[in-house]
Amino acid sequence: MKLLYTPRSPYARKVRVVAIEKGIELGLVSEDLVNKSPGLVKANPLGKIPTLILDSGQTVFDSPVICEYLDSIQPKPALIPKDPDKRFAVLTLAAAADGLMDVTVAMFMEKVRHPNDFNAAFIAANEVTVKRCFAYFETQTARLKELSIASIGLAGAIGYLNFRMPQLWQSTDYPRLARWYEEFSKRPSMRETVPKEK
Protein backbone atom coordinates (compact mmCIF):
# COMPACT_ATOMS: atom_id res chain seq x y z
CA MET A 1 0.00 0.00 0.00
CA LYS A 2 1.38 3.42 -0.95
CA LEU A 3 0.30 6.77 0.44
CA LEU A 4 0.86 9.78 -1.80
CA TYR A 5 1.35 12.64 0.66
CA THR A 6 3.30 15.73 1.69
CA PRO A 7 5.02 16.00 5.08
CA ARG A 8 3.16 19.27 5.81
CA SER A 9 -0.42 18.21 4.96
CA PRO A 10 -2.74 17.92 7.98
CA TYR A 11 -5.04 15.60 6.01
CA ALA A 12 -2.14 13.26 5.23
CA ARG A 13 -0.96 13.49 8.84
CA LYS A 14 -4.36 12.25 10.02
CA VAL A 15 -4.06 9.21 7.75
CA ARG A 16 -0.47 8.55 8.88
CA VAL A 17 -1.42 8.77 12.57
CA VAL A 18 -4.33 6.36 12.01
CA ALA A 19 -1.98 3.91 10.26
CA ILE A 20 0.67 4.12 13.01
CA GLU A 21 -1.92 3.66 15.77
CA LYS A 22 -3.19 0.55 13.97
CA GLY A 23 0.25 -0.82 13.14
CA ILE A 24 -0.41 -0.61 9.38
CA GLU A 25 2.68 -0.01 7.32
CA LEU A 26 2.31 2.58 4.54
CA GLY A 27 4.88 3.18 1.82
CA LEU A 28 5.15 6.99 1.83
CA VAL A 29 5.57 8.76 -1.52
CA SER A 30 6.19 12.49 -1.20
CA GLU A 31 4.43 14.51 -3.91
CA ASP A 32 5.11 17.92 -5.46
CA LEU A 33 1.77 19.75 -5.53
CA VAL A 34 3.02 22.50 -7.86
CA ASN A 35 4.20 20.13 -10.59
CA LYS A 36 1.91 17.18 -10.01
CA SER A 37 3.28 13.76 -10.96
CA PRO A 38 1.51 11.62 -13.59
CA GLY A 39 1.12 8.99 -10.84
CA LEU A 40 -0.84 11.38 -8.62
CA VAL A 41 -3.24 12.67 -11.27
CA LYS A 42 -3.75 9.15 -12.60
CA ALA A 43 -4.60 7.89 -9.12
CA ASN A 44 -6.78 10.87 -8.19
CA PRO A 45 -8.39 13.11 -10.82
CA LEU A 46 -8.52 15.91 -8.25
CA GLY A 47 -4.72 15.79 -8.01
CA LYS A 48 -4.94 15.99 -4.22
CA ILE A 49 -3.10 14.28 -1.43
CA PRO A 50 -3.56 12.16 0.58
CA THR A 51 -4.30 9.44 -1.95
CA LEU A 52 -3.88 5.79 -1.08
CA ILE A 53 -2.94 3.24 -3.74
CA LEU A 54 -3.73 -0.33 -2.72
CA ASP A 55 -1.56 -3.27 -3.76
CA SER A 56 -4.32 -4.22 -6.22
CA GLY A 57 -3.96 -0.80 -7.90
CA GLN A 58 -7.30 0.45 -6.59
CA THR A 59 -7.15 3.99 -5.24
CA VAL A 60 -8.83 5.42 -2.16
CA PHE A 61 -9.31 9.13 -1.37
CA ASP A 62 -10.00 11.58 0.31
CA SER A 63 -8.73 11.50 3.88
CA PRO A 64 -11.98 10.53 5.70
CA VAL A 65 -12.47 7.70 3.21
CA ILE A 66 -8.87 6.51 3.60
CA CYS A 67 -9.28 6.53 7.39
CA GLU A 68 -12.48 4.53 7.09
CA TYR A 69 -10.70 2.08 4.82
CA LEU A 70 -7.84 1.63 7.32
CA ASP A 71 -10.36 1.22 10.15
CA SER A 72 -12.12 -1.51 8.19
CA ILE A 73 -9.00 -3.55 7.34
CA GLN A 74 -7.57 -3.32 10.87
CA PRO A 75 -10.45 -2.86 13.33
CA LYS A 76 -8.20 -2.42 16.42
CA PRO A 77 -8.03 0.06 17.92
CA ALA A 78 -11.50 1.01 16.65
CA LEU A 79 -11.44 4.66 15.60
CA ILE A 80 -14.98 4.97 14.23
CA PRO A 81 -17.57 3.61 16.71
CA LYS A 82 -20.27 1.27 15.44
CA ASP A 83 -23.02 2.36 17.85
CA PRO A 84 -25.07 4.94 15.87
CA ASP A 85 -25.20 7.63 18.58
CA LYS A 86 -21.46 7.45 19.25
CA ARG A 87 -20.63 7.01 15.58
CA PHE A 88 -22.33 10.16 14.39
CA ALA A 89 -21.10 12.18 17.36
CA VAL A 90 -17.52 11.17 16.50
CA LEU A 91 -17.99 11.67 12.75
CA THR A 92 -19.47 15.12 13.34
CA LEU A 93 -16.57 16.11 15.56
CA ALA A 94 -14.19 14.72 12.93
CA ALA A 95 -15.95 16.82 10.27
CA ALA A 96 -15.43 19.93 12.41
CA ALA A 97 -11.73 19.06 12.75
CA ASP A 98 -11.46 18.62 8.96
CA GLY A 99 -13.25 21.95 8.54
CA LEU A 100 -10.68 23.62 10.80
CA MET A 101 -7.98 22.24 8.50
CA ASP A 102 -9.86 23.61 5.46
CA VAL A 103 -10.14 27.09 6.98
CA THR A 104 -6.46 27.16 7.98
CA VAL A 105 -5.29 25.95 4.55
CA ALA A 106 -7.54 28.55 2.85
CA MET A 107 -6.10 31.41 4.93
CA PHE A 108 -2.54 30.23 4.40
CA MET A 109 -3.04 29.89 0.63
CA GLU A 110 -4.62 33.36 0.41
CA LYS A 111 -1.49 34.84 2.01
CA VAL A 112 0.85 32.75 -0.17
CA ARG A 113 -0.93 33.79 -3.37
CA HIS A 114 -1.30 37.47 -2.42
CA PRO A 115 1.41 38.21 0.14
CA ASN A 116 1.09 41.99 -0.23
CA ASP A 117 -2.60 42.42 -0.99
CA PHE A 118 -4.38 39.48 0.59
CA ASN A 119 -8.10 39.82 1.21
CA ALA A 120 -8.14 41.11 4.78
CA ALA A 121 -11.91 40.64 5.17
CA PHE A 122 -11.59 36.99 4.09
CA ILE A 123 -8.78 36.41 6.60
CA ALA A 124 -10.70 38.17 9.39
CA ALA A 125 -13.87 36.13 8.74
CA ASN A 126 -11.88 32.89 8.80
CA GLU A 127 -10.12 33.88 12.01
CA VAL A 128 -13.55 34.29 13.59
CA THR A 129 -14.42 30.78 12.39
CA VAL A 130 -11.21 29.40 13.92
CA LYS A 131 -12.09 30.97 17.29
CA ARG A 132 -15.66 29.62 17.07
CA CYS A 133 -14.28 26.13 16.39
CA PHE A 134 -11.93 26.33 19.38
CA ALA A 135 -14.80 27.44 21.63
CA TYR A 136 -16.82 24.45 20.33
CA PHE A 137 -13.96 21.98 20.86
CA GLU A 138 -13.42 23.38 24.37
CA THR A 139 -16.90 21.97 25.19
CA GLN A 140 -16.08 18.57 23.67
CA THR A 141 -12.96 17.52 25.58
CA ALA A 142 -14.73 14.65 27.39
CA ARG A 143 -15.40 13.01 24.04
CA LEU A 144 -11.92 13.81 22.76
CA LYS A 145 -10.30 11.75 25.52
CA GLU A 146 -11.02 8.61 23.51
CA LEU A 147 -8.66 7.79 20.69
CA SER A 148 -10.84 8.20 17.59
CA ILE A 149 -10.86 9.65 14.12
CA ALA A 150 -12.07 12.90 15.73
CA SER A 151 -9.30 13.21 18.33
CA ILE A 152 -6.66 12.32 15.75
CA GLY A 153 -8.07 14.81 13.24
CA LEU A 154 -8.36 17.63 15.74
CA ALA A 155 -4.83 17.17 17.09
CA GLY A 156 -3.58 17.33 13.50
CA ALA A 157 -5.68 20.42 12.77
CA ILE A 158 -4.31 22.27 15.81
CA GLY A 159 -0.81 21.09 14.93
CA TYR A 160 -1.19 22.51 11.43
CA LEU A 161 -2.52 25.84 12.71
CA ASN A 162 0.48 26.01 15.04
CA PHE A 163 2.78 25.26 12.11
CA ARG A 164 1.32 27.92 9.80
CA MET A 165 -0.24 30.57 12.06
CA PRO A 166 0.88 30.01 15.65
CA GLN A 167 -0.45 33.43 16.64
CA LEU A 168 -4.01 32.08 16.24
CA TRP A 169 -3.58 29.31 18.82
CA GLN A 170 -4.38 31.26 22.00
CA SER A 171 -4.20 28.24 24.25
CA THR A 172 -4.90 30.21 27.45
CA ASP A 173 -8.39 31.01 26.12
CA TYR A 174 -9.15 27.26 25.85
CA PRO A 175 -7.57 25.65 28.93
CA ARG A 176 -9.24 22.22 28.70
CA LEU A 177 -8.55 21.94 24.98
CA ALA A 178 -4.95 23.10 25.47
CA ARG A 179 -4.33 20.48 28.20
CA TRP A 180 -5.88 17.77 26.05
CA TYR A 181 -3.79 18.81 23.01
CA GLU A 182 -0.56 18.88 25.00
CA GLU A 183 -1.22 15.37 26.31
CA PHE A 184 -2.36 13.98 22.95
CA SER A 185 0.70 15.41 21.19
CA LYS A 186 2.92 13.17 23.32
CA ARG A 187 1.71 10.06 21.48
CA PRO A 188 4.52 8.48 19.42
CA SER A 189 2.25 8.64 16.34
CA MET A 190 1.96 12.41 16.75
CA ARG A 191 5.66 12.91 17.42
CA GLU A 192 6.56 10.89 14.33
CA THR A 193 4.36 13.00 12.05
CA VAL A 194 5.05 16.59 13.17
CA PRO A 195 4.51 18.76 10.04
CA LYS A 196 7.58 19.91 8.19
CA GLU A 197 8.03 21.84 4.97
CA LYS A 198 9.94 19.14 3.05
Ligand SMILES: N[C@@H](CCC(=O)N[C@@H](CS)C(=O)NCC(=O)O)C(=O)O
Ligand atom coordinates in the same frame (compact mmCIF):
# COMPACT_ATOMS: atom_id res chain seq x y z
N1 LIG B 1 -10.81 16.95 1.58
C1 LIG B 1 -9.51 16.51 1.21
C2 LIG B 1 -8.54 17.69 1.22
C3 LIG B 1 -7.16 17.31 0.72
C4 LIG B 1 -6.36 18.55 0.32
O1 LIG B 1 -6.90 19.65 0.15
N2 LIG B 1 -5.06 18.35 0.13
C5 LIG B 1 -4.21 19.44 -0.31
C6 LIG B 1 -2.87 19.41 0.41
S1 LIG B 1 -3.01 19.75 2.12
C7 LIG B 1 -3.92 19.26 -1.78
O2 LIG B 1 -3.77 18.17 -2.25
N3 LIG B 1 -3.82 20.36 -2.53
C8 LIG B 1 -3.45 20.34 -3.91
C9 LIG B 1 -4.51 20.91 -4.79
O3 LIG B 1 -5.62 21.19 -4.30
O4 LIG B 1 -4.25 21.07 -5.98
C10 LIG B 1 -9.05 15.40 2.16
O5 LIG B 1 -9.58 15.34 3.28
O6 LIG B 1 -8.23 14.55 1.77
